[in-house]
Amino acid sequence: MGGGGHNILSKVAFLIIVAACLVSVGYSGGTETPPDSVGRVAEPLAGTAWDLVAFRADNGSVATPLSGAEPLIIFGDSGTLSGSAGCNLYSATYRINGSGIKVEPVAVTAAYPAKAQALMQQESRYHELLVAAASYRVEGDRLIFYGPSGRELLIFARSGEPASVPLLGTEWQLARYSTTGSTVASPVPGTGVNLTFDPDGTLSGSAGCNAYSAPYLVNETGIAVERIVATKASATEPAGIMEQEAAYLALLRTAAGYRIVGDTLAVIDGNGRAILFFKAEG
Template sequence: MNLRRVVYSIFYSTAILALAACSKPAPEQSDPAPLETGGKILYVGPTMTDCVGVASMTCLMVKGAPEDDYQMFYDSIKGFDYVPGYEYKLRVEVTERENVPEDASKLVYALVEVAGKKKAGRALEDSTWELKDQTGVGIAFQDGKASGHAGVNRYFGSYALDGSALTVGRIGSTRMAGPQKAMDQEKQFLEKLAQVAEYKMVGKELRLIDGTGQVVLVFSPGKPLGLTSVTWKATGVNNGRGGVVSILAGTEIIAKFDASGTLSGSGGCNNYTGGYELEGERLRVGALGQTRKMCARPEGIMEQESNYFQALEHAAKYRIDGKMLELRSEKGSLLVKFVVKEP
């Protein structure tokens, strides 16, 4: 009897446990890990960044959703012609390689559709650009015309854009003479400019690249300057005979336009002060008061100063290009050329 009760008790307990197990909800299954292959949306940023793969390279900045942070993207996207200065929304197809080359990604990205494109950040044609590590040299691209200051002379030419491909046409320039070192640097700059075949925006830099893939020129964004925000140093003055000549070695001509309408500075020998008026890009300089010193050296300094004061008297227009200021006559003749005086 006791044995029968023990067996019955064991059977009953086992049945209860079995029923309890059947009544429990099944454990929740975690979502499967997202597949790496298939269709994807990628957001591509307006600039590239320096990165290191097998070697030093530049990478696109990519994210998977608008709220995400951009990440370096070491692969390429087949069929995507990236142009800096735009933010893209792309539909891409991602497939896996069967035979993965050494040091290559196992995934292949191919463009399906450019689903969105909008201007973002700084574009090639939106700014003036200053050559890194060389003061007073810059470039601007606008409406098919490239122009700027090469160090001694202004230059000008045409350019053509096709995606990120960039070519600069025949370059012309003014014909002023300067110190030999400056003239050599100017020649090298213009020669490199003629070799450009492509451009990239990497961080805040504009990089111009030749046909072999080598970076030949690197620029930083030019800071927009106002007439009154800096002190200007003349680099050339009209000699009164139709030509602008370089400033005599050992002399310095300074102009400071303050916000109250006062113009002051040095003509090279004498200090001067007077008033000026602005209306848009038009400029009129009033009568100037001057000190009355006579300077004997260097030879020609007094003639240079006289030419400068006459140029101010005839100024009717001004133009700022990067760190350069030009004063021109009513008919457009160049009268004085300045650069920012560095501290």
């Protein structure tokens, strides 16, 4: 896979907003979050996504991330966060107490291996700073992580959804899909799995062998796919096409949210896990 593909997928990767939080809402750190109607306390950052704009370099200076490989962070609604460090995808659990934040050691996938030295260094530093964060604050469209001494470590800008690549009316070509755990796989070459959302509330496409369609409901960042109907053809070539098709349709049924970054669509499930990655066809 070429460098352009890495940037496309890593930029999203989890690009992703959690389905239970259908609208991104900003909160200010340092305030207590009241419980909801059933007594649960919502995480202040849950359902938000942010792009890194600056970070504390090894020498203490403030640096900007590499162009086209800016890290992204998405906060789930169950104490999980995920994103891209510029090339590789990562996930971790986190806890918030007032303005304090604690990120546990980060788990990193090797789906998109970083080869350039500068990119590897950025990823390593980003993970180091993420785990070192002790407090945070949201200031307008900025999210700032501070170290134990109060020094700024990471500065993010709220991730906005581009209008140039709309969800509806765009033909989305499957680029990666989740298999087990944090593992992602590329589609079988030549299978041409795609997806289109029509304004009439119907999605459709090819699952590789069979055509499929389903009603859907969509919100700013949330999506629900109703019963999927597919044709009944079968194929033996290329190898693995039917297994991939079954996996793809099963994942699509669990869709609960989505995020568009650049020309890439990431679909997430109800646990905030990125499960499908599509590229817009020009």
